[in-house]
Amino acid sequence: MHEIQADGGPLQQIPDDLTISQFILDAHHPTRPVPTRPHPWLIEEATGREIGSDELRIRSFGLANALKIRWDIGEDDVVCLFSPNHVDYVVAIWAVHKLGGVVTTSNPAYTADELAYQLQLTKSRLIITHPEVVAVTLEAARLAGVSPDRIALFDPHPGSVHANLPDLISLGLKQQQVFTERRLKRGEGKTKLALLLFSSGTTGKPKAVMISHYSLIANLVQTGQYFRLTDDSFPSEQKRYKTGDVALGILPLFHAYGLHAVLMGCMFLRVTLVISPRFQFERMLQSIQQYRVTHLYLVPPQAVLLCKSPVVQKYDLSSVECLMCGAAPVSAELTEGLMRVFPKSVIGQGYGMTETATMISFLQLDRRIGTLGCAGILIPGMTARLVRPDGTFAGYGEPGELHLRSPALAMGYFDNPTATAETFKDGWLHTGDEVVINEDKEVFVIDRIKELIKVRGFQVAPSELEGHLFDHPDVADVCVVSIPDEYSGELPFAFVLLKEDARLRVQADPKAMTETKRVIMKHVSDHKARFKWLAGVEFVDVIPKTASGKLLRRVLRDRARSMPKRRIPALPHTKL
Template sequence: MAEIQGGPLPFIPDDVTVPQFLLDSQHPSRPVAINADVSWLIDDSTGRKMGYEEICSRTNSLANALHLRWNIGENDVVCIFSPNHMDYPAMIWAIHRLGAIVTAANPAYTVEELVHQLRITSAKLILVHSRNVDTALAAARAVGISPQFIALVDLLPASAPGGADFITVPELIKEGSSQPASFAERKLAPGEARTKVAFLSFSSGTTGLPKALIIPHYALVANIVQVATFMNGDTRPMESRRFRPGDVVYAALPFYHVFGLAFVMHSLLFYGHTLVVVPKFNFVDMLKSIERYRINVLPTVPPMFVLLCKHPDVPKHDLSSVRYIHCGGAPLSGELTTRLAQTFPHIGIGQGFGMTEAFANTMTPLGQHVCTPGAAGVLIPGLTARVLRADGSVAAYGEPGQLVLRSSAMALGYLGDEKATKETFVDGWLYSGDEVTVNEKGELFVLDRVKELLKVRGFQVAPAEIEGYLLQHADVADACVVSILDEYHGDLPLAFVVPSMSAQARIKRDPAQADAIKAELVKHVADGKAYYKQLAAGVVLTDAIPKNPSGKLLRRILRDRARGMWKNGELSLGVKAKL
């Protein structure tokens, strides 16, 4: 099998920032001119609409206030710690107007996890949602950020202690709009967008704690053009096309995550879609929103897809407006695809494959109403791919190997981690860590991960991060985290633990202590890690962790053991599908 090509691209400007490209310019791949009368955003809970002119005004006013109040400027890092919000795009673009850098944090993070992100990125300012303010304050104290460098995305309830101490983003926008412009917008020289940093986005990498990827403005601009060029390849009459300017999109996928950030917020807005902004996903509420706003496009991850197949409330709602469901974040089983297609024959179903290191990479061919079961689509324009065997040679069609990509939309590397950068980005190629096959139609099938990552509800989880946290506990001598597979959650972490000598002595005296220790270790991880990193499949106590002569964990042995135990009914889940 030779290299796979995704097709040609139009010119990609390399002298503009992300907001300059999205808000201030027209590009041949953009299907319609910016229309001031069209709503860009709709608040799911209130129905409030926000159009182009208001977004531009809020972006520029906020940039002015950030510069006036905190002197945010060239290469300063601002952390956004919030669920989806109507001002999330304006916050990103205001920071970029100043030449500063965005690092968006998962609002489910614990204090320890946020501390890691703030410390790695050297963040100067935190924009935080009121529901996350306690975590932000504790993390800020730990890294030496003054409370005066924290602003609230929304209004803090009056009853909350210290509520008056924080200025809010709406107040900053009002403040910035009332003052003369205090900054000159950052302009880029030709070629500078290729290296000018826009985002420090976190990916689990292969080992240890999450790593900050250095993403330049050019990478996101390139991916917007890649996605738009793919969509423009649909030459059917407009009423038959999958993506149409003016479509209404359900935007519940988190904006801090690459799927929500690049595809939903940027590519779909660029293509003329309207986003219904949802802070927190709830399935029944989604069904109601589809009816209320006549949603046309549903970007989903597999747990949402499962609920569409199985939730008892689905038949109670009118979903006739939905024309296309796009699933990403983790592989989707062929069985679920077939089931949903049978339930909703009028809805097109597609899959995509992407990664923080290179944004969106594949999408289902435009001519397919329903994706090939198990396939993640074909390469979008501007990408080249190889499938490599373990010895580095190119695999044949249908033969498994590691997916290696070349794209204009690639990150520059990992911040402060030269080793990981050299392992992942090699001579202009991105080594994905995903084991795949490609058929003769160019369709990609994701089989497994070469890198030892888990995908829990679409989120990347590095087993080594959980293992390191377990090893801090006095009852743990050694640990190995693997997963069992669940159709709703994806990978569910399970820890094999070798008890410490003192724990073994307690178990010997009282065998009931084994269950108490397992429960304590589950709680230990639950207290210190985000919900999707918890030991949902529990803890198994074992005598030893298998390793090779060099000391590397033989994870596959324990993974096979765990899945055998699950199949035989020896494990029970500690989580249920969130409806």
């Protein structure tokens, strides 16, 4: 058996001449449910303000007109969004797309150095940011050579000289239209770039994944066909969504899971989405109760809090009908804990990647609780094969690296032909994940061959931290591995070979050992986002490597996990 074809039959037609906003706002697809009554598309969590499709359409038009008037944003120009979640996040994306531009989204926890790298790589012409992170934005713009007058704010800020979206939208609606909305030719959707989303690789810094409008639309069609919401022959009790459902948008919109799977997915399925600026645990509980949330999309650390925090008992969570967890593997124990908190809810996992734009598998529709440890079943249009280390194909129930073929695959990595050639080969995506698929098409993710560390759902490339640690004057060699953590799933841990003078200093004074470890950890925390900070440092006499010089990371990872448990510096549990 070389290939595993997902069930669900051939995919229905995927439009290749529409942008993603035109597909969601102005088109209909046979897999998309028809609304039975008007409903808000978005709700602003803090105020309860409801926003419908007409308002989204008008605001997108107004902003597009203003972006053209003010900065002449046009074909293939890149606009960077650097902000916590905001109800105008999708308005900004669709406005740029109307002009033929491209959007790159950035983690608002980034340092100025990290943001500057993204701005330079993507050649961003404009940054739309938030008052909370404007200081970082200004420094990053300076480092990247972006003029301060090319910064706009999502919200007004007292004393700010920067334009803000409410004023820009007002300007665009008052002025005569100066742009022509970008219309795609037949087939152009497959090559017209929509998003540059960042994904860490196994080497160097994060890479920009090139996602076309067609890829985004294709995955929504795959999702719609999987859920069978318009299939009258499908049992109504197995239909996961209905008019009037409400989801909570606590996942970050800069991330493919939050942006595509949740935000655009809910819009396509006609589910109202409550936009939360960021994850705060008790605020999440309040919103579930206040807005009678029916659908929760979480990452494992959030699920852990639901299972362990006594605060949960103060709130009525009975409205929750479906809870999906993704971005990192979910243990059987965690699933069982969620079953106790939500005894009547559908509970399961999904699996996706930025490079597949986004979903690969979903929880089985005929089950209330997914198979423990299972990441769901392949969605229609997915073809998989499992490849052993010797290059031969594995069969059902046998582990192998997952290769995928799908109409939703990304176009590759921006300005990085080497990485593209390594990952996208002959129409197949080499995921780097070691997977088992059984005869029921259930997917079990065993390990990450590509060795990424998943911290609260965010990817951390060991090589990025290793490259940074090499710059420290005391470090001669280093290997970063993952260690398990109950809240974050995994955390990065560094094994360090000290330079000779530092080694002698540490040997002579136990206090010097503690201080050196602290300084090395601070070297990371001063320059990297919070989720990349080290959980600890261990000094070693040698960093094990193969004869060719490749790190034997698994050896040190096993050593780290066999070490006595230590107190790990607490990560803030209130936000991602």
